[in-house]
Structure formats: C-alpha cells, structure tokens
Amino acid sequence: MxxxxxxxxxxxxxxxxxxxxxxxxxxxxxxxxxxxxxxxxxxxxxxxxxxxxxxxxxxxxxxxxxxxxxxxxxxxxxxxxxxxxxxxxxxxxxxxxxxxxxxxxxxxxxxxxxxxxxxxxxxxxxxxxxxxxxxxxxxxxxxxxxxxxxxxxxxxxxxxxxxLPMVIMYNKELVAAGEEPASWKDLLDPKWKGKIAFADPGKSSSSFTQLATMLTAFGKDDEKGWEFVQKLVANLDSKLLSSSGSVYKGVADKEFAIGITLEEAALRYVEGGAPVGIVYPSEGTVVTPxxxxxxxxxxxxxxxxxxxxxxxxxxxxxxxxxxxxxxxVRTDAGAISGLPDISSIKTVDYDYGWVTANKTAINERFAKVVTGQ
Incomplete structure (x- = not known):
C-alpha cells in the first residue's frame, strides 16, 4: 500500500x-x-x-x-x-x-x-x-x-x-487513523457495508476501468475475480451511484467513508484542504490513459x-x-511535485485487448450480480 x-x-x-x-x-x-x-x-x-x-x-x-x-x-x-x-x-x-x-x-x-x-x-x-x-x-x-x-x-x-491511476479514497473524519483500507480486499470488511461509494460501470467509464482492474487483480480467467466482485456488491448494500463525480464528492461530503475513484479527482480534494486520503491498493491498480x-x-x-x-x-x-x-502522456513532461512516481505504484497485468473485447459482457454480468441473477 x-x-x-x-x-x-x-x-x-x-x-x-x-x-x-x-x-x-x-x-x-x-x-x-x-x-x-x-x-x-x-x-x-x-x-x-x-x-x-x-x-x-x-x-x-x-x-x-x-x-x-x-x-x-x-x-x-x-x-x-x-x-x-x-x-x-x-x-x-x-x-x-x-x-x-x-x-x-x-x-x-x-x-x-x-x-x-x-x-x-x-x-x-x-x-x-x-x-x-x-x-x-x-x-x-x-x-x-x-x-x-x-x-x-x-x-x-x-x-x-x-x-489516470485508479485509487481508493477515504474520509479521515469517518475512517480512524490506522483503519484505512490498504487493499481492494479490505473493501470487503463488514464494517464498510453501505459506506463505499462506487459508480455504475455501465454509466461511468472510470468505474468500468476500476471493475476490470479488480477482476484482473483477483483472477479474470478463473472466476475468482467475479467471486470478489459479488462480495463487493454485497458490501455496497445496493448503493450504486450514477456517475463518477458522485463518488469523490460523496466521500468529501461525508456521505460515504470510502470511494473507488480516479487519482486526480481525489487529489483535487486533498489539494483543496478536504479531510481525505488516498490509497494505492496493495494488490495493484491500473494506470490507464x-x-x-x-x-x-x-x-x-x-x-x-x-x-x-x-x-x-x-x-x-x-x-x-x-x-x-x-x-x-508526454515524455518531456516533468514530475508532479508530491506525487509518487508511476514506477513506484504497483500495477496489475491489465489486458487492454481483453477489456475492450469483453466490455459489454463484463457490464452485463455485473448488472446481473447487482440484481441477484
């Protein structure tokens, strides 16, 4: 982490x-x-x-x-x-x-x-x-x-x-110091039930990327990824947001303790003085354009x-x-002060070809998980 x-x-x-x-x-x-x-x-x-x-x-x-x-x-x-x-x-x-x-x-x-x-x-x-x-x-x-x-x-x-690295964002006034989630797996802790902000992957492209990242992290080819997603959906407690903007805003406004979001979105709240923190999950995330x-x-x-x-x-x-x-995305760009270097962020083996070819199927299966089918 x-x-x-x-x-x-x-x-x-x-x-x-x-x-x-x-x-x-x-x-x-x-x-x-x-x-x-x-x-x-x-x-x-x-x-x-x-x-x-x-x-x-x-x-x-x-x-x-x-x-x-x-x-x-x-x-x-x-x-x-x-x-x-x-x-x-x-x-x-x-x-x-x-x-x-x-x-x-x-x-x-x-x-x-x-x-x-x-x-x-x-x-x-x-x-x-x-x-x-x-x-x-x-x-x-x-x-x-x-x-x-x-x-x-x-x-x-x-x-x-x-x-755009995908991260976990948390509100420091709702998450005690030392209890911050360190990994995707930590999102399954019962204490976070109903307190996790996540957008509908069918409506938000960044949320779809996050879903594909978690599937990859736990096993996209052997059903273990979907086993994780089923448990995560249960811990969302039927709270699926309609846009990615609702995620980081919801965490910053203390509607949710935790959110799955984009690095840059969370960082703007940090920079603005909001009591929020950011975690790069220990299993790995994705840095995608x-x-x-x-x-x-x-x-x-x-x-x-x-x-x-x-x-x-x-x-x-x-x-x-x-x-x-x-x-x-430019090779002549300097580093952003205070941000970890891309090379220091653990990433999953994100298969862009697989993600693109299976986008519709992934969204359809996720919708079935949400509706209990």
Missing amino acids: IKFRIAALSIMVVMSLMLSACGTSSNNAGTGKTNNAGGSSTTSEATATATDSSTNAGGTDTVKLSGKVVIYSPNNADINNPIVKEFQERTGVQVELIAGGTGELLKRVEAEKDNPLGDVFFGGDTASLGAYSDYFEPFETKEKANLNPAYLPASKLYTPFTL DGMAVIKGSKNMDNAKAFIDFAAGQDVQALLQKEFFRRS
Missing part, C-alpha cells in the same frame, strides 16, 4: 494556459447542453487561412482556421473550459461542447453514424473507445514523437490524453484533428499537471 498526502495549496483561479486569453465567453460545459463557447459559429468545413507568429500548444506556429468543431466530452467542465477557450482564441475555431457520460455520448455517436453531428470525442477510457471503434477515424497526431509510446495504440484509433478520437465522417475533420494536436501539446499538458494533478 502507498498512502499519499500533500499539503493544501491555494487553487489558482487564473490558469497558466489562459494568460494570453482576452475577452470572455459563456460556457455551459457540464450541463449536458450545447455550448457555443466562443459565440456564433458557422457550419462550413474548416479551412486553413493563415499562419502567424503566435505559439500553439506544441510549440510551433499556430495555424489560423475557420469554422467550428463539435466536441463530445465526459470530462469535467473545469478541465474542458480553459482548454476550449484557449483553443478558440489561438485558432479562431468556434467550439460547440456537448457534455455527458462516456456511455451516453458513445451511444450518441453510434446513433448518428449515418449523419455525424460530432467531430471529436474528448475523454473517456480507451477500452470504451475501442468498443466503438467502427465509429472513429484513425488519426496520428503531429505530437506523436512527444508522447509515451507505451500508450499509443497501433490502430491509431485514439490519442492518449492523460494518465483516457483518449481523444476523431469521429468517423466528421464534418469538420481538419478542426477535429487540430483540437487533438492542441490538447496533446505541451501547454495543455503542463496545465493539466499543474492545476489538475493529471499525469501527462
């Missing part, structure tokens, strides 16, 4: 990525509504119109574009908003941001396959993107040389965005690719590390 604590710091209101920003724009990211973040937009295909001497996220000249890009994203609004705003101001592209859960948005992409209304899928676990591979266009970002090759798919289906993908048949293909290049670039990745404690 590795326990992690960092001192509370003041949250920066003005983010470093936005120093060059001028003007303001209304943003409804996170509401599930369409967002014309930079004002009115056209429906024309993006075209390059000029280059100037300003610097983009990858450190090269920004290409000025026209038109719009429609982004489907399960990311939190506080992550999306500064990235979208700066992309608009640097490129001239108007962004329409559609927020929702990963599963919900992927089903939308599938339903729109004959007339795609979105251009980019921004966020979500890569297994989920892989399960919907028929609806995405292979694309190789110009930032490829700067990205960790371990997280680049041979299929070019997606571009990795950030690295979330992804960005171009929607097949995109009506604004050039702008879609430009946005992915931008989000994989040095400026955005530095912002994510500094302000949101998200680990960069």
Whole structure:
C-alpha cells in the first residue's frame, strides 16, 4: 500500500494556459447542453487561412482556421473550459461542447453514424473507445514523437490524453487513523457495508476501468475475480451511484467513508484542504490513459484533428499537471511535485485487448450480480 498526502495549496483561479486569453465567453460545459463557447459559429468545413507568429500548444506556429468543431466530452467542465477557450482564441475555431457520460455520448455517436453531428470525442477510457471503434477515424497526431509510446495504440484509433491511476479514497473524519483500507480486499470488511461509494460501470467509464482492474487483480480467467466482485456488491448494500463525480464528492461530503475513484479527482480534494486520503491498493491498480478520437465522417475533420494536436501539446499538458494533478502522456513532461512516481505504484497485468473485447459482457454480468441473477 502507498498512502499519499500533500499539503493544501491555494487553487489558482487564473490558469497558466489562459494568460494570453482576452475577452470572455459563456460556457455551459457540464450541463449536458450545447455550448457555443466562443459565440456564433458557422457550419462550413474548416479551412486553413493563415499562419502567424503566435505559439500553439506544441510549440510551433499556430495555424489560423475557420469554422467550428463539435466536441463530445465526459470530462469535467473545469478541465474542458480553459482548454476550449484557449483553443478558440489561438485558432479562431468556434467550439460547440456537448457534455455527458462516456456511455451516453458513445451511444450518441453510434446513433448518428449515418449523419455525424460530432467531430471529436474528448475523454473517456480507451477500452470504451475501442468498443466503438467502427465509429472513429484513425488519426496520428503531429505530437506523436512527444508522447509515451507505451500508450499509443497501433490502430491509431485514439490519442492518449492523460494518465489516470485508479485509487481508493477515504474520509479521515469517518475512517480512524490506522483503519484505512490498504487493499481492494479490505473493501470487503463488514464494517464498510453501505459506506463505499462506487459508480455504475455501465454509466461511468472510470468505474468500468476500476471493475476490470479488480477482476484482473483477483483472477479474470478463473472466476475468482467475479467471486470478489459479488462480495463487493454485497458490501455496497445496493448503493450504486450514477456517475463518477458522485463518488469523490460523496466521500468529501461525508456521505460515504470510502470511494473507488480516479487519482486526480481525489487529489483535487486533498489539494483543496478536504479531510481525505488516498490509497494505492496493495494488490495493484491500473494506470490507464483516457483518449481523444476523431469521429468517423466528421464534418469538420481538419478542426477535429487540430483540437487533438492542441490538447496533446505541451501547454495543455503542463496545465493539466499543474492545476489538475493529471499525469501527462508526454515524455518531456516533468514530475508532479508530491506525487509518487508511476514506477513506484504497483500495477496489475491489465489486458487492454481483453477489456475492450469483453466490455459489454463484463457490464452485463455485473448488472446481473447487482440484481441477484
């Protein structure tokens, strides 16, 4: 087990990525509504119109574009908003941001396959993107040389965005010192019955990754993994949350003593001074990338690719590390102060191919466990 604590710091209101920003724009990211973040937009295909001497996220000249890009994203609004705003101001592209859960948005992409209304899928676990591979266009970002090759798919289906370790979060006012869970197995202790926050894997991509991680840790091929999951579900006491955001918020607000969540989500509460702690389970966890993908048949293909290049670039990745404690996928990124190095976190042998191929079957079986079938 590795326990992690960092001192509370003041949250920066003005983010470093936005120093060059001028003007303001209304943003409804996170509401599930369409967002014309930079004002009115056209429906024309993006075209390059000029280059100037300003610097983009990858450190090269920004290409000025026209038109719009429609982004489907399960990311939190506080992550999306500064990235979208700066992309608009640097490129001239108007962004329409559609927020929702990963599963919900992927089903939308599938339903729109004959007339795609979105251009980019921004966020979500890569297994989920892989399960919907028929609806995405292979694309190789110009930032490829700067990205960790371990997280680049041979299929070019997606571009990795950030690295996300899965952790156990606990509330120090509800969990006595010395009684913190040290492992996934500790979650089965009867004293935690009904006190564990966990999201529905069918609705939350991060929760699905956590489920697949636990199955792997205890035995995905010999039923021992599912034996563990059955016991865990019993200890949840029928409390299955509808979103990943409800997990870390529930722990921080003392609705739950323990939560299964993302490292970066828990860390933001630690950084904000909440009485919470983090555990990297002793059996091992997974450090997985979330992804960005171009929607097949995109009506604004050039702008879609430009946005992915931008989000994989040095400026955005530095912002994510500094302000949101998200680990960069870039090889030239520095370490995040106070965080354990990736190499020190014990991981399970996470089989991405198996997870992607069995995503539907895993979710269906989990639903049966929950309903007692």
